[in-house]
Amino acid sequence: MTDTLLRVRHLRTYFWTLDGIVKAVDGVNMDIGTGRTLGVVGESGCGKSITALSIMRLIERPGKIVEGSVDLDRTDLLKLSESEMREIRGNAISMIFQEPMTSLNPVFTTGNQIAEAIRLHADIGAREAEDRAVEMLRKVGIPDPERRARQYPHEMSGGMRQRVMIAMALSTYPQLLIADEPTTALDVTIQAQILELMKELREERRMSIMLITHDLGVIAEMADDVVVMYSGKVVETGDVFTIFERPHHPYTQGLLGSLPRIGQRRGRLRVIEGVVPNPLNLPKGCLFARRCPCVMPICEQTPPPFQEVHPGQVSRCWLTPAGTTPAVGMTAPADVAEAEAARMTITADSGRQSATAAQMGEVGR
Amino acid sequence: MLRYIVRRVLGAIPVLFGLSVILFLFLRLLPGNPAVAILGQHATPQLVAQISSSLGLDKPLYVQYLQYIWQLLHGNFGASFVDGRTVASTFLVRFPATLELTTGAMIFAVGLGIPLGRLAARHPNGWIDGAVTALSLFGISIPIFVLGYTLVFIFGVELHWLPAVGQIDPRLNVNPVTNFSIIDAILSGNVNAVEDAVAHLILPSIALGSIPLAIVTRITRASVIDVSNEDYVRTARAKGLTEKRVDDRHIMRNAWLPVTTVIGLQVGSLLAGAVITETVFVWNGVGSWVVQAIENHDLIVVQSLIMIFAIIFLAVNLLVDIGYAFLNPRIRYS
Ligand SMILES: Nc1ncnc2c1ncn2[C@@H]1O[C@H](COP(=O)(O)OP(=O)(O)O)[C@@H](O)[C@H]1O
Ligand code: SF4
Ligand SMILES: [Mg+2]
Numbered sequence: 240m241t242d243t244l245l246r247v248r249h250l251r252t253y254f255w256t257l258d259g260i261v262k263a264v265d266g267v268n269m270d271i272g273t274g275r276t277l278g279v280v281g282e283s284g285c286g287k288s289i290t291a292l293s294i295m296r297l298i299e300r301p302g303k304i305v306e307g308s309v310d311l312d313r314t315d316l317l318k319l320s321e322s323e324m325r326e327i328r329g330n331a332i333s334m335i336f337q338e339p340m341t342s343l344n345p346v347f348t349t350g351n352q353i354a355e356a357i358r359l360h361a362d363i364g365a366r367e368a369e370d371r372a373v374e375m376l377r378k379v380g381i382p383d384p385e386r387r388a389r390q391y392p393h394e395m396s397g398g399m400r401q402r403v404m405i406a407m408a409l410s411t412y413p414q415l416l417i418a419d420e421p422t423t424a425l426d427v428t429i430q431a432q433i434l435e436l437m438k439e440l441r442e443e444r445r446m447s448i449m450l451i452t453h454d455l456g457v458i459a460e461m462a463d464d465v466v467v468m469y470s471g472k473v474v475e476t477g478d479v480f481t482i483f484e485r486p487h488h489p490y491t492q493g494l495l496g497s498l499p500r501i502g503q504r505r506g507r508l509r510v511i512e513g514v515v516p517n518p519l520n521l522p523k524g525c526l527f528a529r530r531c532p533c534v535m536p537i538c539e540q541t542p543p544p545f546q547e548v549h550p551g552q553v554s555r556c557w558l559t560p561a562g563t564t565p566a567v568g569m570t571a572p573a574d575v576a577e578a579e580a581a582r583m584t585i586t587a588d589s590g591r592q593s594a595t596a597a598q599m600g601e602v603g604r
Numbered sequence: 605m606l607r608y609i610v611r612r613v614l615g616a617i618p619v620l621f622g623l624s625v626i627l628f629l630f631l632r633l634l635p636g637n638p639a640v641a642i643l644g645q646h647a648t649p650q651l652v653a654q655i656s657s658s659l660g661l662d663k664p665l666y667v668q669y670l671q672y673i674w675q676l677l678h679g680n681f682g683a684s685f686v687d688g689r690t691v692a693s694t695f696l697v698r699f700p701a702t703l704e705l706t707t708g709a710m711i712f713a714v715g716l717g718i719p720l721g722r723l724a725a726r727h728p729n730g731w732i733d734g735a736v737t738a739l740s741l742f743g744i745s746i747p748i749f750v751l752g753y754t755l756v757f758i759f760g761v762e763l764h765w766l767p768a769v770g771q772i773d774p775r776l777n778v779n780p781v782t783n784f785s786i787i788d789a790i791l792s793g794n795v796n797a798v799e800d801a802v803a804h805l806i807l808p809s810i811a812l813g814s815i816p817l818a819i820v821t822r823i824t825r826a827s828v829i830d831v832s833n834e835d836y837v838r839t840a841r842a843k844g845l846t847e848k849r850v851d852d853r854h855i856m857r858n859a860w861l862p863v864t865t866v867i868g869l870q871v872g873s874l875l876a877g878a879v880i881t882e883t884v885f886v887w888n889g890v891g892s893w894v895v896q897a898i899e900n901h902d903l904i905v906v907q908s909l910i911m912i913f914a915i916i917f918l919a920v921n922l923l924v925d926i927g928y929a930f931l932n933p934r935i936r937y938s
Contacts, residue, residue: 297841329844341835345934346857356843391933407843 244447245271245294245415250307252286252293261518263289263302265471271415271464276441276448278462278479280455280494282515286471287451288337291417294449295334296324311415330360333408337420339400343392349376350388353407360411375406380436398429402436409440417449422457434460455494459483467491470515470526473545477552487554487562489531525557535564609926616918623914624676628669631903659685672907681908686900691908695890700783701771702889705881706874708809713816714867721824721863722856728829736821743818748877752811752884759807769886772801808885812877816870823866827859834858861932868924872917 252264264286271277279287293304296316309316316327336342344352353372358365369388376384379402392400401421408416418437422430434457441448450461458465458479465482467475467490475488486492493511513530516522522529525538537557547553548560559565639655640647656662660671675682681691724736760768771785772778776797778788785804789797831837832855840854875891882891890909897905929935 295842297838325844325846327844328842334842336835336839338835342839344836344840344854344858346932355845359844393934404839407839 242273243270244273244312245269245449246308246310247290247294248308248310250290250293250309251305252289252298252302253305255301255303256519259519262471262521263518264293267307267468267471267473269466269473269476271447271449273414273447274441274445275463276450276461278458278465279449279451279468280453280458280465281468282453282511284515284518285468287453287468288419290468291334291419291449291451294417295328295332297328326360329356329408329413330411331413332415332417333411333413334417334419335401335404335408335421337423339397339404339424342404343400345392348389348391349395349403353388353403353410356407357410371410372406375410376403378440379403379406379409380432381406396429398425398433401425401429401433405433405436405440409444412444413446415447415449417451419451420453421450423452423454430457437461467494470521471518472526472555474527474556475552475554477549481549481552485549485552487548487552487558487560488527488556489533489558490527491554493530493532525555533558533564537565605926605929608929609922612922612925616922619918620911620914624673624911625669627907627910628672629665631907632665632668634901676911681912682904684897684905685902686897686905691905694893694905695909695912697783698888698890698893700889701785701887702875702878702882702891704771704784704786704805705808705812705887705889705891706871706878708805709813709816709874709877709881710867710870712809712813713820713870717817717820718824718863721821722828722851724821724825725828725832728825733825736825740818740821743814743821746814748811748814748880749884751814752808752881755807755811756884766807767800767804768807771804771887772797773804776800808881808887811884812874812881815873815877816867819866819870820863824859824863827862828855831855831858857931861928864924864928864931868921871920875913875917 247267247269250264250267251262254261254263267286267290269277269279269290279290281287289298289302292298293307294309294316296304296319298304304317307317311327311331316324319327343349347355350369350372353375354365354368357363357368357371361368363371373384373388376387381387381399381402387395387399387403392403395403405421416437421437422433425433437448437450438461440446448461450457452458462479464478465476466473467482467488469490475482475486475491482491483495486495490511511530516526516529522539523542524540525531525534525543528534528538531538535557543555543557545553545555557565639652639659639661643651643655653662660668663671672682679692681695683690684694720736720739724733727733756768759765767773772789776789776792776794778785778792778794778797778801781788781791785801786798789801837850837854840850845854878889878891879894880891881887882889883895886892890912894906894909896902897909
């Protein structure tokens with residue numbers, strides 16, 4: 240395996256709202272390997288952006304990082320002073336956001352905004368920074384970059400502005416780029432172009448990317464590793480092939496089930512029945528229990544452990560590594576029929592997967 | 605940009621025209637005959653009729669109006685019934701005092717309102733914000749004459765910290781060259797005179813500036829809070845900028861926009877407030893002149909002054925809008 244660039248452990252970020260404490264990020268672990276792309280998926284509101292902003296330490300009132308560590312090359316960012324953290328932001332770690340239309344300051348030219356980022360982290364003059372800004376614009380495929388650098392954001396399309404954001408983020412040669420739904424607000428052809436651009440720049444720079452999306456198509460195309468989040472927690476992680484080939488967690492399976500077949504890219508996640516639990520009133524056991532087709536009595540009583548089901552694949556679920564009900568005794572009589580029926584539909588699909596897994600000798604280890 | 609200015613100037617014409625009609629009718633329909641006002645209660649009817657006709661008051665209203673407009677278009681604002689001097693000449697003598705007062709009030713309002721608004725916005729709903737809100741509610745709700753007389757009483761009469769009324773101590777014998785008391789004092793080369801003129805300006809500026817201060821503070825607060833929640837502010841932080849730079853550059857450059865507009869609109873309320881403030885502080889500007897003209901039924905003067913106030917108001921707002929366009933590239937290029 241490659242070495243780890245960013246290691247997030249037990250990260251908790253809470254929001255103190257008038258209605259109570261929202262545990263937006265509740266004990267998240269994730270690793271991003273050097274030069275690798277980590278895809279973070281999950282329905283809207285599951286804590287993806289807050290995780291990213293916590294890594295950048297950009298959480299604002301009423302939110303607060305309450306616990307955890309974020310190690311970048313063995314330095315815990317959460318222990319740095321604010322001024323040390325500013326040296327990291329926009330420099331070692333850059334971030335681009337979902338809304339290209341509103342993420343650039345309307346009263347400054349794009350060249351000015353990129354040059355500002357460059358000068359902040361490099362000891363160079365204004366002219367040189369401006370020249371470099373133009374170079375960056377050229378690099379991200381903006382035609383006539385000299386003219387574009389003198390333009391204001393409102394003179395550009397959304398796709399163009401996202402290119403500007405990428406140029407700005409990459410102008411300081413970051414080790415890690417956090418891209419929070421970078422293509423969600425763009426139309427399909429522009430999305431494809433932006434992803435293509437990110438791929439090219441990734442190859443060239445050998446930088447790590449944390450790519451947040453709720454679009455599994457984007458994950459399939461871009462990611463090396465995947466983290467699936469649900470309700471502020473990581474429910475499954477693994478490399479991209481494992482996650483797509485033999486997802487363990489019923490939520491991941493649900494997400495994949497809602498994905499159109501290969502060749503047809505865009506899949507929306509909202510197809511799993513039901514809604515995410517109210518963050519102010521979380522269920523006692525498994526957070527996915529109310530929507531899970533495999534739900535067992537224990538699921539509603541006790542939160543499932545986060546266990547390695549196969550090497551490199553970790554899942555937060557009571558099901559056995561093979562995806563079967565752990566022990567007959569655990570299924571309550573009242574629910575047997577229903578749960579069994581549901582399980583059958585799942586295993587109908589995952590049966591093939593279990594078979595593959597069995598061939599690989601990984602079942603029942 | 606030029607087209608924008610031309611369009612705005614042309615747009616002001618119908619406004620001024622409408623205003624002139626309304627003003628004209630309103631003042632003619634007021635009770636009281638100006639000729640009587642000039643001659644006194646005991647004048648003979650013949651004399652009243654004679655004066656009325658010499659003033660053109662016996663002609664049909666529309667004729668009077670057309671004559672008035674004709675004169676206006678030639679830059680002739682008419683002359684006072686009372687002392688026979690042209691409105692323009694008296695205006696030139698008195699306007700500097702009003703300009704000095706409104707400038708003082710504006711400096712007070714903007715100079716204090718913007719820092720206060722920013723301070724309040726830093727911790728919305730905190731105790732500083734509460735104190736600032738209370739202060740601006742006070743500023744908005746207290747009538748100018750109450751505040752004015754209170755200031756005169758406390759700081760002028762009781763404490764003797766500042767001169768109570770007037771523009772400059774007459775004993776200093778400053779020669780009125782420009783009619784701006786501070787500039788004249790500077791021209792006189794007498795440092796004491798400059799200090800005296802500035803000291804005279806303080807209390808009236810506070811009295812007149814209290815409402816604009818309250819409004820500028822509120823708008824600045826709201827605008828800064830608004831802008832702070834914008835995505836591009838988060839982008840600025842994500843670059844690694846210091847909080848101060850995010851504030852001064854990325855937030856304030858945008859937060860200024862609505863504040864500028866409001867400052868322009870406050871010019872109207874300053875001109876209206878100057879009428880009262882000048883009366884309270886015995887300030888020989890255009891505001892106290894309006895009051896005298898109304899008391900004397902000096903119709904031409906009242907009418908012309910309101911017209912001039914309207915033109916100033918429109919002109920200042922045009923300037924503000926140009927400034928706004930300059931600050932806001934989205935307007936500049938559309
Ligand atoms: N400013 C805030 N105040 C209160 N709760 C918040 C705030 N920002 C985010 N949250 C909570 O954090 C949760 C996760 O949000 P987010 O990370 O933005 O989700 P997403 O996965 O869609 O990016 C949301 O469900 C919301 O309840
Ligand atoms: S723990 Fe139970 S309810 Fe939760 S995902 Fe697994 S099977 Fe479903
Ligand atoms: Mg998000």
